[in-house]
Amino acid sequence: MPSGSIFSGAAERTRVAKNPLIELLERGQSFWLDNIRREWLSGGDLAAMVEHRGLRGLTSNPSIFHDAITTSSAYDAQLRELTEGGAGTVQIYEALVISDIRAAADVLRPVFDSSDGVDGYVSLEVSPWLAHDTDGTTAEGLRLFKAVGRPNVMIKVPGTEACVASVRSLIAAGVPVNVTLLFSPTQYEATADAYLAGLEDRVESGLPLNVASVASVFLSRIDNLVDSLLGQRILPSLQTAVYDDDPANLMGKTAVSACKVTYERFEALFSSDRWALLAERGARVQRPLWASTSTKNPLYSDVCYVEPLIGPHTVNTLPDGTAAAFEDHGVVREASVKEGLDEAKTLLRDLAAHDIDLDEVCTQLQEEGIAKFSKSFGELLASISRRRIEALDAFDTHQTLKPGALAEAHKTIAGAFEELRLVPRLWANDASLWRLNEEGTASVAKRLGWTNLPAFMADKLDGILALVEEVRAEGFEDVVLLGMGGSSQTAEVASTVFDEVEGALWLRVLDSTHPAAIRSLEEALDLKKTLFIVASKTGTTLESLSLYTYFATKVGAAAKRQMIAITNEGTPLHLDEANFRAVYLNPSNINGRYSALSYFGLVPMALGGVDVKSLLARAAEFAERNSGAITVPHNDAAQLGALLAAAHQNGRTAFNIVTSSTLDSFGDWLEQMLAESTGKQGKGLLPVVREPIGDGAGRLYAFIRLESDGEEWDEVIAELVASKTPVIDIVLPDSLDLGQEFLRWELAVAYAAVGIGVNPFDEPDVKASKTATTTLLEQCADSDVLSKPEPVAADENFALQVGGVELAGDSVSDVLDAFFGAAAAAKYVGLMTYLPIDEANTEAQMAVREAIMARLPGVPTSTGFGPRLLHSTGQLYKGGPVGGFFVQIVDQPDDDLALPGATNDFGTIVSAQSLGDFLTLVECGRSVLRVTLRGAGAEGMQALAKMIRG
Secondary structure, rough: OOOOOOOOOOOOOOOOOOOOHHHHHOOOHHHHHEOHHHHHHHOOOHHHHHHHHHEEEOOOHHHHHHHHHHHHHHHHHHHHHHHOOOHHHHHHHHHHHHHHHHHHHHHHHHHHHHHHOOOOOOEEEEEEEHHHOOOHHHHHHHHHHHHHOOOOEEEEOOOOHHHHHHHHHHHHOOOOEEEEEEOOOOHHEEEEHHHHHHHHHHOOOOOOOOEEEEEEEEOHHHHHHHHHHHHHHHHHHHOOOOOOHHHHHHOOOOOOOOHHHHHHHHHHHOOHHHHHHHHHHOOOOOOOEOOOOOOOOOOOOOOOOOHHOOOOOOOEOHHHHHHHHHHHHEEEOHHHHHHHHHHHHHHHHHHOOOOOHHHHHHHHHHHHHHHHHHHHHHHHHHHHHHHHHHHHHHOOEEEEOHHHHHHHHHHHHHHHHOOOOOHHHHHHHHHHHHHHHHHHHHEHHHHHHHHHHHHHHOOHHHHHHHHHHHHHOOOEEEEEEEEOOHHHHHHHHHHHHHHOOOOEEEEEEEEEHHHHHHHHHHHHHHHEEEEEEEEEOOOOOOHHHHHHHHHHHHHHHHHHHHHEEEOOOOOOOHHOHHHHEEEEEEOOOHHHHHHHOOHHHHHHHOOOOOOHHHHHHHHHHHHHHHHOOOOHOOHHHHHHHHHHHHHHHHHOOEEEEOOOOOHHHHHHHHHHHHHHHHOOOOOOOOOOOOOOOOOOEEEEEEHHHHHHHHOOOOOHHHHHHHHOOOEEEEEEEOHHHHHHHHHHHHHHHHHHHHHOOOOOOOOOOOHHHHHHHHHHHHHHHOOOOOOOOOEEOOOOOOEEEEEEOOOOOOOOHHHHHHHHHHHHHOOEEEEEEEOOOOHHHHHHHHHHHHHHHHHHHOOEEEEEEEEEHHHHHHHHHOOOOOOOEEEEEEEOOOOOOOOOOOOOOOOHEEEEEEHHHHHHHHHHOOOOEEEEEEEOHHHHHHHHHHHHHH
């Protein structure tokens, strides 16, 4: 026998008596091995087992491959070769495993041929992460069978309720199936029925019935759990005499008893009239396979799960040690599986008498088995990923976390995330992760497509880039995105972050309905050389459609040539595609703020000259390093999400975001992601962007910067860390790494929402402002007057309106003093400016912010321009933590702008939006000060800042 035998001394000695392993076959039972090692394949051990020890097949599972790959150097060369060839973690895993499965199948092929396809199989298991996914399991089973390319491979499918249907489909498709993780006779019968149904499907299709299957029933785990339950019932009986039905008498017998009953049901099923019709056409029985046959309890015989279960048409898959033990001293009895059937049934009834429900036990064991295999599978992929990244010398994902005062909370939540299997469940699109009601879970299930965008959009880039070449060739110079919120925010980042590229269009974003903003942009454009992108997920967004109507009218007959739409299938924009040069249909299972790497982000970026292939490739690399295969301890996105959740749970809800000047607009993108995803049900993280850095008290800080910034923030970060302020530090090599940042924060916020306890994919309070705006516009259309609350104070510069708080005072200064006096107890202040976004207004808004900070030391401040903020912080302001005070600044446009074909002009629209938001905030119980500027916007805000300072 070759050196390094898989069996110990018993396998080396010369035996006079017949080898019990070979004798099993004479009694109708096939011996399969429950293990695989690459060294056995290359060293000849497996072939020797086939030739000399009666081996008839081999099974594998995620735990077996985890042990094989992580403890052996035999895979290193292939892993390096695959890595250098550009393969990802899952591709490497499958290549390693399929190589072993093919090699083992080739060794066992003579057994397959000589047995006419009864034996000689090698089992390969589908991903355990698909254990509750019927379609996913079926698709993966078909794919793996084709990928291995050997007739004697069996695809292992868990016998869960969801995957029983997969068994039928795979059998119908001619794929041999090993149904695994069965524990009870009830579970067995369901899979046997699926096997028969699959054969009947083949009959209907006129296909041959030469498809093999086994049903793997696990033993030792049953006794482990049942014995522990029986043990809990022994103690009371110690105080009295020992009765005949003492629970101790039942210990160690449940597993074998259940299998004997299962075998009886097997014989009944495969002697029925239903079976006879299939057998006449050449069908084969689905053999019971006894699995998990190593003895876990040292008090029991090491062959206790082999000797009593020998019988015709069965398989026993033995681990190394059990096979060696049975070869050494096992006793083969004819049809032992039929012995003691009545006693077995009595024992199962006795279990019920002790309040032990076998079906409940076996359901628990099945779930525990899936969890065990899932953990092994995840750990294996994590190991491969680390080795792959080390081979690439590219492990750094540019993230450093300093939890500071949150260190213990962060560790606890990260541990809870791992226990929840948070990462693989999210990547498997498990909508139950957020623990919502039935309606909420159903809604989330329709919004998880964003995780696959790096791969999905890679196939779409050539089409996008073809459009880019077309419009460049036609002489277009500018591209303007007309959108709001998630439909525009990524384009806004691209328009300010990336350097100009020769020949590229100048990317601009218009997400305001203010007449001055629209006119200012129009004056800067040569309309004949401008391409417009109308971006709206629903195709009904007020701002997008109003701006589309305006500019389409301005462009005139050439509108179709100059208009592109990005929307979902079936929306009004889609139905109007005849009026667009191109319509890009975004996947419908993605909501706005998670659409950065979809058409909404990539089309405008590509037109603006961004290297979208490189950007998307970096996102794909981040996805690889943070995929469902990477456990929480090694997963940057999950660790970041855990820190965000820890901050929220410990009252650090103000989250200061500091970016380098180049990445300034990324702070706005992240602001929307955090505010709209977490700010609901009275909870949420308040993103604080562009606020001067303070002492960190009660805050969480994130620094997002470029390597080219050098040490600009190092000293500040060191001071915050020294004060135990939690700090997130992300340093990017260049701007294209924003591809990974979009995905990093999408994942992290989705994970954090689990810890916070909210649905990150809805925005329940945004609609309220939209409804209020619509009502006001309808009233205005009827009366030609926009109804506004009376001012509580006014002068030549300002008119003040107040809601949600009782204030004393008649003058503007008195009301301001009273409002900010009341705001001394504020949790935060939100500053909302409904003016055009330009340099002067931005500077003036900061002056107001700094005045508020001086008036309310230590109170976090959040700022934004309307109406864009309605789709960002607007959700958090209304649905997030209570205790916010709000200052809304509006002006009185003196040069209005008509909207063609509409009753209301743009001045009315923006006024209705700000007023609708004011009324909605008040209705939500928020304290709001509305300031109407009676002069020029920037000058008026500067004057307001002086009055606030006092």
